[in-house]
Amino acid sequence: MTKDKTITRGRKETLLWALLLSSVWIVLLLMNTLPSEDSFFYLTDFNLNTAGKYMAYAILALGIDLLWGYTGILSLGQGIFFGLGAYCMGMHLMLSIGGEGAYQNELPDFMVWNQLEALPFFWRPFDSFVFSMLAVVFVPGFFAFVFGFLTFRSRIKGVYFSIITQALALTVWLLFNQNTMNLGGTNGLTDFKSILNFPLGDIATQRMLFVATGICLVLAFLLCRYITQSRLGKVLIAIRDNEGRIRFSGYSASQYKLFVFVVSAALAGIAGALYVPQVGIITPGQIGVLPSIEMIVWVAVGGRGTLVGAILGAIGVNWARSFLTSNYPDLWLYFLGALFVGVVLYFPKGIWEVSGRIKNLFLKPSKNSMAKN
Numbered sequence: 522m523t524k525d526k527t528i529t530r531g532r533k534e535t536l537l538w539a540l541l542l543s544s545v546w547i548v549l550l551l552m553n554t555l556p557s558e559d560s561f562f563y564l565t566d567f568n569l570n571t572a573g574k575y576m577a578y579a580i581l582a583l584g585i586d587l588l589w590g591y592t593g594i595l596s597l598g599q600g601i602f603f604g605l606g607a608y609c610m611g612m613h614l615m616l617s618i619g620g621e622g623a624y625q626n627e628l629p630d631f632m633v634w635n636q637l638e639a640l641p642f643f644w645r646p647f648d649s650f651v652f653s654m655l656a657v658v659f660v661p662g663f664f665a666f667v668f669g670f671l672t673f674r675s676r677i678k679g680v681y682f683s684i685i686t687q688a689l690a691l692t693v694w695l696l697f698n699q700n701t702m703n704l705g706g707t708n709g710l711t712d713f714k715s716i717l718n719f720p721l722g723d724i725a726t727q728r729m730l731f732v733a734t735g736i737c738l739v740l741a742f743l744l745c746r747y748i749t750q751s752r753l754g755k756v757l758i759a760i761r762d763n764e765g766r767i768r769f770s771g772y773s774a775s776q777y778k779l780f781v782f783v784v785s786a787a788l789a790g791i792a793g794a795l796y797v798p799q800v801g802i803i804t805p806g807q808i809g810v811l812p813s814i815e816m817i818v819w820v821a822v823g824g825r826g827t828l829v830g831a832i833l834g835a836i837g838v839n840w841a842r843s844f845l846t847s848n849y850p851d852l853w854l855y856f857l858g859a860l861f862v863g864v865v866l867y868f869p870k871g872i873w874e875v876s877g878r879i880k881n882l883f884l885k886p887s888k889n890s891m892a893k894n
Contacts, residue, residue: 566724566727569727569728569731570727570731570799571843572731573727573730573731573734573735573795573799574796574799574800574839575835575836575839575840576731576734576735576737576738576795576836577734577792577793577795577796577799578792578796578819578835578836578839579738579831579832579835579836580734580737580738580741580788580791580792580795581599581603581788581789581792581793581816581835582816582819582820582823582831582832582834582835583741583742583745583788583828583831583832584599584741584745584784584785584786584787584788584789584792585599585785585789585816585817585819585820585831586745586820586825586826586827586828586830586831587745587748587749587757587781587784587785587788587828588781588782588785589817589820589825590820590825590826590827590828590831591749591754591757591758591761591781591826592757592758592760592761592777592778592781593760593761593762593764594678594682594778594781594782595682595683595817596682596683596686596782596785596813597683597684597686597687597690597810597813597814597817598686598687598689598690598693598813599785599786599789599813599816599817600690600807600808600809600810600812600813600816601661601664601689601690601693601808601813602661602664602665602785602786602787602789602790602793603661603789603790603792603793603796603807603808603812603816604693604697604793604803604805604807604808605660605661605664605790605793606657606658606660606661606789606790606791606792606793606794607793607794607796607797607803607807608697608704608710608793608803609647609653609656609657609660609790609793609794610653610657610793610794610797610798610803611709611710611713611797611803612644612647612653612704612710613647613648613649613650613653614710614713614714614715614716614721614797614798615629615710615713616644616647616648617713617714617715617716617717617718618712618713618714618715628640629705630712631700631705631706631708632703635700635703637703641703644703650717654794657790657791657793657794658787658790658791659787660790661786661787661789661790661793662783662786662787662790664786665782665783665785665786665787666779666782666783668689669778669779669782669783670779672685673774673775673778673779673782674775676775678764686813687810687813690808690809690810690813691809691810693808694805694808694809694810697805697808698805705804707804707805708804709802709803709804709805709806710797710802710803710804711801711802711803711804712801713797713798713801716730716798721798721801727799730795730798730799731799733795734795734799737791737795738832741788741791742828742832744784745788745828746828748781748784749828753777756772756777757777757781760774760777760778793807815838815857818834818838818857818860818861819831819834819835819838819839820834820835820871821834821861821864821865821871822834822837822838822860822861822864822871822872823835823837823838823871823872824870824871824872825870825871826870827870827871830870830871830872833872834871834872837872838857838860841856842857
């Protein structure tokens with residue numbers, strides 16, 4: 522009976538948070554469609570685009586929280602999977618500049634500068650939107666599967682796994698910077714014009730992308746919440762707390778770790794694909810070590826092992842970054858470092874722990890008074 526009550530309460534909490542995320546997303550969209558720009562609640566087109574970008578980051582943070590917060594696997598290479606999904610989308614958008622099949626006889630500018638005479642073979646399938654959307658999920662997922670299978674089978678874990686993923690992120694960053702990859706080199710992919718024949722410069726298209734990002738965020742949250750509330754989630758938490766005992770109990774910890782690693786990579790790929798058309802550029806700078814570490818900071822600040830905290834951290838830290846880089850550009854990195862150190866030392870569960878302490882502070886008097894009665 523207690524188990525049934527716990528499951529019912531978990532489902533109610535999941536539905537409540539999903540409704541809250543949906544409400545915030547709808548409010549932001551309605552604020553952009555208000556007729557008067559003089560209204561206090563009016564949201565500019567730029568801010569709507571920025572909010573869409575932050576929601577894409579939140580999807581990425583959910584995957585990291587599922588991997589790190591619930592399973593205890595600290596990956597310092599999540600930028601790789603974000604970049605792979607982003608490049609898959611960017612390649613499709615580059616091929617859509619002149620319409621479907623535009624580059625069968627004409628090459629992107631950077632390929633012309635590299636003196637290529639034909640479109641590379643791995644570019645051609647990305648002329649299809651359906652193939653590109655599948656690649657956004659399966660390319661990062663397959664890469665994570667191969668890497669995870671080799672590392673988890675060898676029982677590499679802890680700080681050693683973190684160092685390997687960091688080295689992998691550096692390697693991929695160096696690889697994507699090379700012009701021989703035919704992916705734009707250090708300049709990356711940019712100057713996109715349209716998606717599904719809708720001009721990216723049109724505000725209606727940006728609203729459509731905002732809606733798509735919001736829907737994906739809610740679905741990603743529901744997926745992660747479902748995993749963490751299921752029996753699978755309990756196994757993941759057990760792996761985080763005591764992996765040796767899980768193996769002794771007969772579970773294959775490596776298979777569970779591989780599964781969650783692939784899911785996290787797929788979410789990162791989706792986030793990258795939603796990021797590209799709203800920002801308008803993807804470069805190797807989003808793949809390297811530093812972006813991957815910043816992604817970890819988002820989850821640490823928001824509160825790992827909470828899902829909601831990961832969303833708050835991704836949005837909050839990136840908002841602070843936009844504010845500080847605009848007003849105090851020399852202080853951003855110092856602020857980020859101090860924020861991470863302060864959270865690790867004093868608030869291990871991030872912002873979510875602070876909100877819990879405040880809640881307990883207000884509830885404590887009422888409990889005492891009830892005890893006296």
